[in-house]
Amino acid sequence: MKLRDSLWLSFHNLMLHKIRSILTSLGIIFGVGSVIAMLSISEGAKREALSQIESMGVDNILISTRRPPPAGKDVSENTNNSNMETYGLTERDRKHILRMDNVQSISTARNSRKSILRGTTRLDVSLFGVTLDFLNACRSDIVEGRWLSPVDGDRNVCVIGMGAKRSLFSITERDIVGRVIGVGDDAYVIVGILENLKGTTIDGVGSPNNGIFISKKASDAIYGKMSVERVNGRTQIEVVDYDTFIVKVMDVSYIDYTAKRIAAYLSKMHNDVKDWEMVVPLDILKQREQTQNIFTIVMSSIAGISLLVGGIGIMNIMLANVYERRKEIGTRRALGAQKGDIIRQFLFETIFLTSIGGSIGVALGLLIAKIVTQYANWPVAFSIWFIMLALLISAVIGIIFGTYPAWKAAQQNPIDVLRAE
Amino acid sequence: MSAITQKETGGEALFLGDIRKTYHTGTVDVPVLKGVNFEVRRGEFIGIMGSSGSGKSTLLNILGLLDKPSSGVYRLDGQAVETLSDYELTMIRNIKIGFVFQAFNLFPHLTVQENIEVPMMYAGVDIKTRHRISEEMAGKVKLAHRLDHRPTQLSGGECQRVAVARSLVNNPTFILADEPTGNLDEKTGTEIMNLFHELHRAGTTIVMVTHNPQYESEYDRVIYLRNGRKWRVIDNVNHKTEEFET
Incomplete structure (x- = not known):
């Protein structure tokens, strides 16, 4: 058949x-x-x-500052109702890590810890002092104006994220670039707007969309390393060099090794105080x-x-x-x-x-x-x-x-x- | 195929020599056929008669290559078939035997034409040839106008005519009909018998198994079975009757 x-x-x-x-x-x-x-x-x-995970960058190691757990703190040190704390990633850490094998560059960010207000409402927006390569490191794009430039020096210019723009201005307002915003006692000219479409979040920074970014140089000049805040009638002084390192490696295949070395170094330098945290996106991915x-x-x-x-x-x-x-x-x-x-x-x-x-x-x-x-x-x-x-x-x-x-x-x-x- | 089957009338079509069949049921042997001998010549119209229990059905199965005899010789178209495999027997059944059943055994979901074509399908005939032959055969049984109908739309007599057309398509050595009028009323039964007579006159060899003595005089020869043996042969051509001991 x-x-x-x-x-x-x-x-x-x-x-x-x-x-x-x-x-x-x-x-x-x-x-x-x-x-x-x-x-x-x-x-x-x-x-x-x-x-x-790719939005955080598979060739990145993200290190962020954490406020250390209170257990190790000596309460008797408190004087004048004030409390001073020094913790987190330091300039020395940055220099040392940068000298390690396989490390190509480190982008840094430091939170100014200033409240940002619209009228009297506190906004979910923070101001960061960042290195000039931060735009690439946080995988964002400029949608209007320009990014920070070396020629800005320590002038008061900033780039704001898309989310920050929405919080600060009403939706009908045009020509945001060129406007001036006030943060605390300081005023900044907006030179550009950035947008992150990949959903990136970076420990210590959060979503780049909700940031206001000024150059590290300006941040150092205006805010230094110390932040003073009054909490519950007490003055809280914090000394923090950096909130975030974005460490870019040269060869992804050795990223685990590099991460281990950085971790070992930080543990040693910080006397085993866990005031830092490390995230390796590639590890999470695996x-x-x-x-x-x-x-x-x-x-x-x-x-x-x-x-x-x-x-x-x-x-x-x-x-x-x-x-x-x-x-x-x-x-x-x-x-x-x-x-x-x-x-x-x-x-x-x-x-x-x-x-x-x-x-x-x-x-x-x-x-x-x-x-x-x-x-x-x-x-x-x-x-x-x-x-x-x-x-x-x-x-x-x-x-x-x-x-x-x-x-x-x-x-x-x-x-x-x-x-x- | 046609060169083999279009042998001269009068030559040997089938030969059965001392066919025996014994069924084994547990410890008891039940002999059903106790040595049956006869031959069928080309162009003959043979009736095999006997009451139930005479071994008629078993003989039918053996003639149709559906069952094997326990001993004896069965030659079909000059070929001994006892030692053939199931595959070879099926091929011979397909090409050399045209089956006509009492209950017609048509496929209800196929059209008349498709039903007629089934044996050709199993013979691997291409569709064009199938159509040509099925139309020709439908014409022979006067159902050319019913090719697209389904068996459920036909009368019993028409169904049996479809079955007869189906039995003819591979130009078999003989037609093996099992009580072909058993499910029909007398008038229709006679019509079907007349159809067989027509085929007979055209040279077709027919073996019809029946218990109905009504058409006794219409066969060339009638072989009567009793208790697994042939006991009487009526030769209507030479007007002779032979009787045997059983």
Whole structure:
């Protein structure tokens, strides 16, 4: 029998029982649907994690200043209701780290710790003194005006982030560049607006969008290293050189080694006081990928089980089908169907069933993924490979679970059935 | 194919020599056929008759290559078939035997034309030739106008005519008909018998298995079975009756 004829015959038989065929392949539909949904969601999560972490820069090591835990503080040192603390990353740390192998450059930022007000409202905006390469290090772009330049010297000019602009000015105001903003007793001319579209957050700085940036030179001249604040009637004096280092390495493959050396150095220099924190985006990326892989394995197993159950369901129905069609099989054998023809007929029927079920499952899975994006706001990602994989799996399931019923059909003895009414 | 089957009328089509069949049920052996001998010549119209329990069905299965005899010689178109594999037997069934069943055994979901084409499909005949032959055969059984109908839309007599057309498509050595009028009323049964007579006149070899003595006089020869043996042969051509001990 020609292959074309076998395929036609099998398809024809399925079309006779459309509802039954659909019901039979329900297991496969849901199995494949869950595989597709799972793959899309996990791939989406993966890609988002990737872009999030990449937004911090995979060739960066981020070090930030932390206020040390109060346990080690000597309370009796308090005089005149005031409290002076010196902590965090220092100029000496910067110079030392810069001399290490594999370190290309260090961008720094120092928070002025000044409240920024609009009228009497305190805004969620901070002013930072930064090195001139900070714009690249924080992965932001100038959308209006210009970035800080060496020729500014210690003049009072600033660049504000997009979020800071929204906080400081009303939405209808135009021509922000050139305007003057006041911070404490000082006033700054806005020379540019920056925007970060990658969702970068940097420890010690936060989102670049919510910053006002002045040059390190101006910051040193105006604020120095000391900040004075009155908290609960007490004067709080803090001496902090830097809040953030963004260390750029030359060779990413040695980033772990470099990070370890920096950590060892800082622990030693800071007498094991944990007033600093280190983040290696590449490390986080690897960890995230690992958890992601575990998640994927677990989800795959669940999807695999549902596919298995679906396959067994199909095998069951096909076996019943073989019994029901004994007379047809016997007649075909009498008229010249070889055992192979019968096997092919039933096997193709099963493969058609699982493949059609698989196709519907793909559509269902995409729909689920779509709904998840819509309502749970999870990122999902589709790939043509998922669909190919799902269809391949369903065809393979058809072969695995269709072989036994098909073989059973071919073993039917035509004598037993031909005279049966 | 046509060169083999278009042998002269009168030559040997089938030969059965001392065919025996014993079924083993547990410890008891049940002999069903106890040595059946006869031959069928090309162009003959043979009736095989016997009541139930005579071994008629078993003989039918053996003639149709659906079952193997326990011993004896069965030659079909000059070829001994006892030692052939299932695959070879199926091929011979497909090409050299045209089956007609009591219950028609048509495929209800296929059209008349598709039903007629089934044996050709299994023989690997291409679709164009299939269409040509099925139309020709439908014409022979006077159903050319019903090619697109389904069996459920046909009367019993028409269904059996479709089955007869189907049995002819591979130009078989003989037609093996199993009670072809059993499911039909008398008038329609006679029509079907007339169709067989027409085919017979055109040179087709036919073996018909039946328990109905109504058409006894219409066969060239009638072979009666009783208790697994041939006990009487009526030769309507030479007007002779032979009887055997059983």
